[in-house]
Amino acid sequence: MSSKTIFDKIWDAHEVSTLEDRSSVLYIDRHYIHEVTSPQAFDGLRQREVSVFRPERTFGTADHNVPTLNQHLPISEPASAAQISTLSKNCEDFGISLFELGHEWNGIVHVIGPELGLTLPGMTVVCGDSHTSTHGAFGAVAFGIGTSEVEMVLASQCVLQRKPKNMKIEINGQLPKNVTAKDVALYVISKLGTGGGTGHFVEFCGSAIRSMSMEGRMTLCNMSIEMGARGGLIQPDETTFEYVRDLKFAPKEEDYNNSLEKWKMLTTDPDAEFHDEYFFKAEDIPVMITWGTNPGLAIPVTANVPEVKDENGAVDVEVQAAQEYMGLTSGQAMAGQKIDYAFLGSCTNGRIEDLREFARIVEGKQKSPDVIAWIVPGSQQVLKQAQAEGIDQILEKAGFGLREPGCSACLAMNEDKVPEGKYCISTSNRNFEGRQGPGSRTFLASPVSTAYAAITGKITIPDSLIPTPDSRLPTPDPDSLIPNPDPSHVI
Amino acid sequence: MSFKPINKFNSPAILLPVDNIDTDQIIPARFLKATTREGFGEHLFTGWRYDKNGNPNPDFILNKEIPKAEILLAGHNFGCGSSREHAAWSLHDYGFKVVMARGFADIFRNNAMNNGILPIDIPNQYYSKIVSMIQENPDQRILISLECELVEIANSNIAFPIVISSFRKQCLMEGTDLVDYLIQQHEIIATFENKR
Secondary structure (H helix, E strand, O other), rough: OOOOHHHHHHHHHOEEEOOOOOOOEOOOEEEOOOOOOOHHHHHHOOOHHHOOOOOHHEEEHHHHHHOOOOOOOOOOOHHHHHHHHHHHHHHHOOOEEEEEEOOOOOOHHHHHHOOOOOOOOOOOEEOOHHHHHHHHHHEEEEEEOHHHHHHHHHHOOEEEOOOEEEEEEEEEOOOOOOOOHHHHHHHHHHHHHOOOOOOOEEEEEEHHOOOOOHHHHHHHHHHHHHEEEEEEEEEEHHHHHHHOOOOOOOHHHHHHHHHHHOEEEEEOOOOOOOEEEEEEHHHHHOEEEEEEOOOOOEEOOOOOOOOOOOOOOOEEEHHHHHHHHHHOOOOOOOOEEEEOEEEOOOOHHHOOHHHHHHHHHOOOOOOOOOOOEEEOOOOOHHHHHHOOOOOOHHHHHOOOEEEEEOOOHHOOOOOOOOOOOEEEEOOOOOOOOOOOOOEEEEEEHHHHHHHHHHOOOOOOOOOOOOOOOOOOOOOHHHHHHHHOHHHOOOO | OOOOOOOEEEOOOEEOOOOEEEEEHHHHHHOOOOOOOHHHHOOOOOHEEOOOOOEEEEOOOHHHOOOOOEEEEEEEEEOOOOOOOOHHHHHHHHHOOOOEEEEEEEEHHHHHHOOOOOOEEEEHHHHHHHHHHHHOOOOOOEEEEEEEOOOOOOOOOEEEOOOHHHHHHHHHHHHHOOOHHHHHHHHHHHHHHHHH
8 A cells, every 4th residue: 555644654664574464563763651550660661671772762751640739849748759759769770861850851751751852753752651642743653551561662762653543633623712622632532432442543634723723633643542542643733844844853944944844744645445444523512521531432511411221211321420420410411510639630631731721711710618639730841921911910810839840640649539429620631530639520621611510519501600710601601600609618 | 571371271160240340440549549569359349349338338349248259250241441450460369360341451361361361352243242151150260371362152053263462471470570581582672763
């Protein structure tokens, strides 16, 4: 087949060799490591008495298991402290660049790689983390790997994998107001299911994708793993080229121009074939929220929790189990559902644009006294940018505080845990049982939806309950601005 | 690291007929602080296996009177979510050497095979039948031969092939360590780098 997708072009250019069963020895341009999935790989290298084959291609950061307050102090919990110091020792022993806690470039691996220009179009990118798919936003073949594969990359700069099939998801048109890349991701996953992309690598295309910012593209590609896809990518274009132009590790001047020539060739041939194709209209995509215990169990924020029984009276056991865990009932409206926690952050929505969106909505308002909010920037650079733009001041006046970077309540390895039975609206990527802490209940949503909920204390249809600073919007009914008093909250 | 070669099994299966069992259910993130590969079996399925005080939940299959089994049988899309290899380590540490399911998440499938666990896809037409046979008789034997690429449900007419690549089959049967394999390719990899 002479016609190729972008994915084919990048994959094929990185094939060192192919085994008889079509597995590829695939060369990896960029490898990221963090404290949780790398220690056993380094142990393996020591037992084999081998060094890292190409240490200059691997970069480390501490992110999954770090505190998001007082990072300048020693980590009190011994196991976490040991995990962080093990990463530092491993990187030092094996000659790997590490952005450790407190470093000006420290942060969530999928935030710092792109913002430093370590991820570039046409690259193969791996990390022992499933959300490595994020980097596909740059027109890279990026995917998560296990620890055995981390060891393979350290030892040989290659992984051994079978080439996934091509899937196209094309979205044309203009997204409605308040509908973000996160809503697009949840919408697509709700249509395809959490296993709909298994065995495939997705190319997102269409005018709605083209008009997304790099941050939005990263959010969308980040969530491609949640539909089971190996990864997702977007053809690099002017938006991409401008974004990477002045980044720290990106090629400069003549090197940049030479790279640009190559990057512009990263297009899918017009007659390239996809194994699966899906088409969506941007205008059909509403503001989405999850009600259940996997990212596919998402519905429009204006909708009701699905019925346990179908029209024939048959019980959907997955819906039943999810409702029971979440403490929700069939037919209940999502809007108005109380929340206890609000989490803005993660590799999905912890970038500067996400903080800007959140700040835009909460500016001049007050956080609900019933809500505990964690606003966690994705990196030190995001934190500094937010401070430079005065976002920290806006948040503070509205009753929110900025924390320090890390994965935080997305997976709750550190102390940022949602207590049992409590509801958290979260900009992260997974609403699995116990994901944000044992017994925690997660509603996945966009930064916009999370901001509204943090103010009202309830899941809120954007624009419906409170006026935004945007004066072009219709003025809502003032009576609806105040949440109905809940007698149980009257002390 | 290298693992024990696997080939034939004659074992009952532990039944967990749930779809979309994610790696956070197999092992939650709070147990990922260890920097070694050992001991994760005690945290396998923690959220379902223990109550909030750490007492065994009597309704969960692993806490019931069940036969000794090396096979776990689950629903669609097993191992979705995180790439944590701790999921495979915890299953292996607990004693499971085979996971049969109506499909696996890609990363989990690789992680399983890299640790000497055989993932077997159950064809849709047999899934419900096999589940009900095990529900009726928890001692129902399942015969597996990786060498012959065949699964047979004992004393029944159900048999189906194991779909696996020849390379992966060989690796599992010989306990081949892919890190060693790739280290042996250093020269070819360096040549590839020079040609780019």
